[in-house]
Structures are given as structure tokens and as C-alpha cells.
Amino acid sequence: MAPPQENTTMIKRKLASGIRRRSLLAGVAALGAAGAVGSASGCSRVDVSGATGGGHQLEDLRKKGTVRMGIASEPPYASINSKGELTGEAPAVAKTIFRRLGIKNFEPVPVEFGALVPGLHSFQYDVIVAGMFINKARCAAVLFSDPDYENKDAFLVLKGNPKKIHSYADIAKGKFRMGSGIGYAEIDYAVGNGVKKDTIQTYGDQIAGMEALEAGRIDAFAGTALTMIEALKAGKHPKVEMTEPFTPVVDGKPQRDGGGYGFRIGETNLRDAFNRELQKMKKSGELLRIAKPYGFTEEFMTDLTAKELCKK
């Protein structure tokens, strides 16, 4: 009997499995870099074109009806609240968009921040929903949406800021002990300012960072300003305060940081559909309305794009 003619579905399936293989290869490379050194970038040496023919994940997710969201425990971006529910600005925005794309159910998959990229590539979840900054190194392993916010950095320090720390350069100059989260971009900013990487202590989250500060193990804990505001809200670390938010500077260049949603390389259909909805929400002001209850004000809204951030 003659072999059946290839119909459109069969061709689509072939293309899809090719893209899956490429995604997986990208993931393995990402795992190597991020897993080995807990790198802030979490990736390297992968084809960054992203133009691999569209992907099939949007179709698959619509059939399944559920999106699994990779989150790190970091209010106000994404976390699990005391009732065990998924909360935060990033899930609120992502849920709105996915509903409009025809997907109604959501499952959080909490991991450490430094494990977000490897977890995406090992298919533990479908999308990174953690306010992750978009930068050149990460774009080698992750297909980012446009950013939905921009933010400055800040330090948690002991009350009164006894070491007078206001920038990464201050940390380098004073040879102070810095802490940050595992895989945080702030580690690269510190290193870019001359802080020795092996002197930076990494912690699972900002709560652990505050414990380290109060115990005198570090002099400052670096992260986003919004993270620090939220961390202090609980009022459980009375010896800790935050510094004035600042724009990090590396090699004389101010680093404007924008965070977005991370998809697997090759899933351009899904990313583009997500972006289209995000852009509508930016234009209509809906994005700010959704983000406001989580502490994001007008100044956090951004005109940065993933394309430009992927170059930095």
C-alpha cells in the first residue's frame, strides 16, 4: 500500500518535534551555566534568534486548559500567600493575558530564583512568571515577553546604615560583605563594580537575607527596591532598613532594568500572542490598574522592549 500523503497536521507535528529538540538543547546549555555556578545570567552560548518557526505551545496549552507558572518566592512579584494561594503582580498580569488567550486554569510551581531558567527547560512549567529582568545573557536561553515594569535596586542594611552603603561601588571600595538572592542579576552588577564574586553570599530569599544581616553575617543585601519594601512590610526584622532606591551603574553606564515573562526558545507564537495582549493592556492603562495593588506605581510602567533589553 502506498504511504499516506503528508497532511498539514503531520507536517505541523514534525516541525513541532524539531522545535522541541532545539528547546531542549537550549535548556541543557542553560542548566550548565546556571546550575553550575548559580549564575545571575543563568544561560550562555545558545542560538538567540528566537526565530525558529513559531512553536506549538499555545495550541497545546489551549487544549490542556492549564498554564503552569514557574515562580520564585518574592513578593510583590510572585509568591504563595498564607492561605496557600498564588499571588503577586506577575501572576495577576499573566492570568489576565492567558485567559484572553483561551486558557483558564493556573498552577504555580515554586522554585528558587536561580532555578527558574533550568526549570523552564526541563518542562517543569510552561512560563517563568517572576518579574525576571531581561538581559543579554538570559535572552540566550529564554524567549522573553516585553517587560511589564521597570525598577531600581536597593540594599537592605542595618538601621542607620552604619557602613554608609549606597551603591555597588561603595561595597567594592569598603570591601563590605554583600548578600543577594541565588541567581539574582544584582550579583553581576556588584561584580561589574569590582566586588569579588567569591565574597558574595547568596540566600534563598530576602527573608534569609534579613536574618543574615541581623546575625552580622553580611553588611548589605541587594535586590530590587520593590522586593525590599515588601520584605520590610512584615515588620519581623526590626534591626533592618532599606537604602534609597538607585539605578545600578556598570562601566559608567546606568542599567535600566525591565522585567517580563519567560518562554522556551522557539515558542514565538505563544510569546507574540502574549505580547500583543500585554501591549493592549499597557495602552489602555489596564496594566497599571492590575499592578497598582502590588505597589507598582506610574513610575514603574515602562516603554522598554525585550529587543533592546536583550542587547544589554
Ligand SMILES: CC1=N[C@H](C(=O)O)[C@@H](O)CN1
Ligand atoms: C524580580 C527580580 N529581579 C532580579 C533579577 O531578575 O535577577 C532579582 O532581583 C530577582 N528578582
